[in-house]
Amino acid sequence: MKTQSAVVERLLKYRDVMQKMKGLGFVRVFSDNLADAVGVSPSLVRKDFSIFGLTGNKRGGYQIEELIVRLNVILGKDRKQKIIIIGCGKMGRALMSYNGFPRVGIRVAAGFDSDPAILDEAAPIPILHISKIKDFITEKEIQVAILAVPESSAQSIIDSLKKTCIKGVINFAPVSLRSSDNFLIQSINVEQEIENIFYQIHFAEGATPVAEDVL
Amino acid sequence: MKTQSAVVERLLKYRDVMQKMKGLGFVRVFSDNLADAVGVSPSLVRKDFSIFGLTGNKRGGYQIEELIVRLNVILGKDRKQKIIIIGCGKMGRALMSYNGFPRVGIRVAAGFDSDPAILDEAAPIPILHISKIKDFITEKEIQVAILAVPESSAQSIIDSLKKTCIKGVINFAPVSLRSSDNFLIQSINVEQEIENIFYQIHFAEGATPVAEDVL
DNA sequence: TCCTTTTTGTTATTTAATTCACATGTTTTT
DNA sequence: AAAAACATGTGAATTAAATAACAAAAAGGA
Ligand SMILES: NC(=O)c1ccc[n+]([C@@H]2O[C@H](COP(=O)([O-])OP(=O)(O)OC[C@H]3O[C@@H](n4cnc5c(N)ncnc54)[C@H](O)[C@@H]3O)[C@@H](O)[C@H]2O)c1
Ligand SMILES: NC(=O)c1ccc[n+]([C@@H]2O[C@H](COP(=O)([O-])OP(=O)(O)OC[C@H]3O[C@@H](n4cnc5c(N)ncnc54)[C@H](O)[C@@H]3O)[C@@H](O)[C@H]2O)c1
Numbered sequence: 217m218k219t220q221s222a223v224v225e226r227l228l229k230y231r232d233v234m235q236k237m238k239g240l241g242f243v244r245v246f247s248d249n250l251a252d253a254v255g256v257s258p259s260l261v262r263k264d265f266s267i268f269g270l271t272g273n274k275r276g277g278y279q280i281e282e283l284i285v286r287l288n289v290i291l292g293k294d295r296k297q298k299i300i301i302i303g304c305g306k307m308g309r310a311l312m313s314y315n316g317f318p319r320v321g322i323r324v325a326a327g328f329d330s331d332p333a334i335l336d337e338a339a340p341i342p343i344l345h346i347s348k349i350k351d352f353i354t355e356k357e358i359q360v361a362i363l364a365v366p367e368s369s370a371q372s373i374i375d376s377l378k379k380t381c382i383k384g385v386i387n388f389a390p391v392s393l394r395s396s397d398n399f400l401i402q403s404i405n406v407e408q409e410i411e412n413i414f415y416q417i418h419f420a421e422g423a424t425p426v427a428e429d430v431l
Numbered sequence: 432m433k434t435q436s437a438v439v440e441r442l443l444k445y446r447d448v449m450q451k452m453k454g455l456g457f458v459r460v461f462s463d464n465l466a467d468a469v470g471v472s473p474s475l476v477r478k479d480f481s482i483f484g485l486t487g488n489k490r491g492g493y494q495i496e497e498l499i500v501r502l503n504v505i506l507g508k509d510r511k512q513k514i515i516i517i518g519c520g521k522m523g524r525a526l527m528s529y530n531g532f533p534r535v536g537i538r539v540a541a542g543f544d545s546d547p548a549i550l551d552e553a554a555p556i557p558i559l560h561i562s563k564i565k566d567f568i569t570e571k572e573i574q575v576a577i578l579a580v581p582e583s584s585a586q587s588i589i590d591s592l593k594k595t596c597i598k599g600v601i602n603f604a605p606v607s608l609r610s611s612d613n614f615l616i617q618s619i620n621v622e623q624e625i626e627n628i629f630y631q632i633h634f635a636e637g638a639t640p641v642a643e644d645v646l
Numbered sequence: 647t648c649c650t651t652t653t654t655g656t657t658a659t660t661t662a663a664t665t666c667a668c669a670t671g672t673t674t675t676t
Numbered sequence: 677a678a679a680a681a682c683a684t685g686t687g688a689a690t691t692a693a694a695t696a697a698c699a700a701a702a703a704g705g706a
Binding site: 435437438471472474475478488489490491 | 663664671
Binding site: 309359417 | 444447469507599600605613623624
């Protein structure tokens with residue numbers, strides 16, 4: 217039931233690169249070019265394309281224009297991608313005004329918070345009270361939410377979202393929330409990424425992580 | 432030269448879970464418990480531990496207290512983890528005041544920006560002009576930075592950081608920056624995560640991604 | 647026209663990651 | 677004290693992912 221995230225992430229990167237190439241006036245691209253730009257091997261690029269039935273021309277590479285269109289269909293960019301943001305604190309507000317979303321066709325329909333002091337129903341992207349979230353989701357048919365509430369509220373909000381038509385959540389709280397077949401949760405844990413980097417650095421400097429290194 | 436990120440990320444999660452269990456008064460934990468909490472199989476937990484020489488007791492499971500200590504050594508949490516934040520716009524400022532960092536022993540030493548209007552040298556976590564970054568990094572021996580500048584500045588800042596003692600960067604700009612052996616870059620691309628979720632949802636709803644499905 | 651070059655698309659191979667399976671040491675029960 | 681119940685630790689087996697290899701198609705000369 218689960219389609220490989222890794223392949224899809226690469227498709228998104230290929231498309232991104234091609235979009236930029238198109239902007240520079242390029243018309244065709246080779247698997248080598250995409251491989252270099254994205255940091256993978258050319259054969260992986262071709263295999264990824266092959267999985268999704270994306271084809272090019274023997275020798276002439278791939279037509280950028282055409283490939284972007286076909287990728288967009290595969291990636292669902294021909295539909296409107298509406299999201300809501302739950303928790304409009306520092307992180308939530310940064311996300312609400314993030315210009316990277318409209319740029320790729322993602323529209324923030326509203327923010328939600330429990331603190332009455334920060335509500336703003338009249339703003340272009342309104343901040344509504346959390347009690348209105350269920351009706352809003354149903355009415356606007358929202359399928360994806362970003363969760364930017366404190367750790368302590370995260371699980372209970374997830375539980376209530378499961379009763380709505382929300383099908384996927386990006387979670388910024390540093391808790392591990394389990395996702396299931398029909399309810400996807402993708403957590404972004406900044407502190408964990410940093411700790412990981414520190415580990416890699418320390419290890420690269422000569423620390424011995426594994427016992428068998430000694431043998 | 433590259434130690435598997437995936438294993439380390441799981442170690443970080445195991446430690447996190449154990450920290451919480453410890454707070455609840457637990458003394459020992461079984462691979463099954465950690466597996467459930469983190470969402471992996473029990474044998475993977477044991478194998479991960481085995482790789483790093485972490486052992487428990489044949490029946491009694493693992494001593495939480497002791498295992499956290501040993502994990503912290505492996506993960507380098509016995510050293511101070513100082514970082515800087517480059518680009519103090521909406522995202523950068525959210526990160527500067529993020530309480531999740533001190534909670535796990537990460538200290539933000541300073542922020543840097545090119546806009547004179549937002550500098551604040553006197554704050555507890557100062558915001559300094561970008562021109563001072565090289566000296567600061569050298570003097571304070573900073574090894575890790577978070578990059579939260581616009582896409583257009585990201586690559587040139589990376590280039591200049593490579594000439595300092597910075598060894599790892601978390602990048603929030605939606606550009607693919609290539610990391611090398613002695614300079615790690617971990618990109619966090621929120622819009623890409625969202626696009627991926629939309630794809631997964633759409634696919635789960637019955638879209639046919641692969642040509643061979645028809646056969 | 648035919649030969650050479652180039653680049654795809656796909657099959658085979660290799661490498662990596664995860665799960666299985668079970669012998670082994672520990673505790674609990676009878 | 678023996679038997680039963682349990683959970684670890686690790687090699688073997690499996691599954692998944694990435695790379696390598698190459699035949700076949702297209703383009704550009706000679
Ligand atoms: N600030 C950062 O840079 C940063 C970085 C990474 C992760 N995070 C995570 O993102 C989340 C938010 O962080 P923040 O710094 O914006 O915190 P914040 O305290 O600034 O904002 C949290 C917001 O959530 C609201 N809230 C609390 N309970 C709620 C509920 N039940 N329903 C609706 N809204 C509710 C609060 O009113 C507040 O506005 C936290 O889980 C944090 O760990 C933050
Ligand atoms: N805002 C978000 O929620 C969000 C989410 C995901 C990713 N991002 C990414 O994070 C980055 C920052 O986003 P933002 O919303 O905070 O933008 P912003 O415009 O609010 O902040 C950017 C800051 O970088 C500073 N800056 C520009 N060039 C600089 C340079 N050469 N040296 C030092 N500082 C420089 C600017 O003065 C500004 O303060 C962008 O790449 C954006 O795509 C932002």
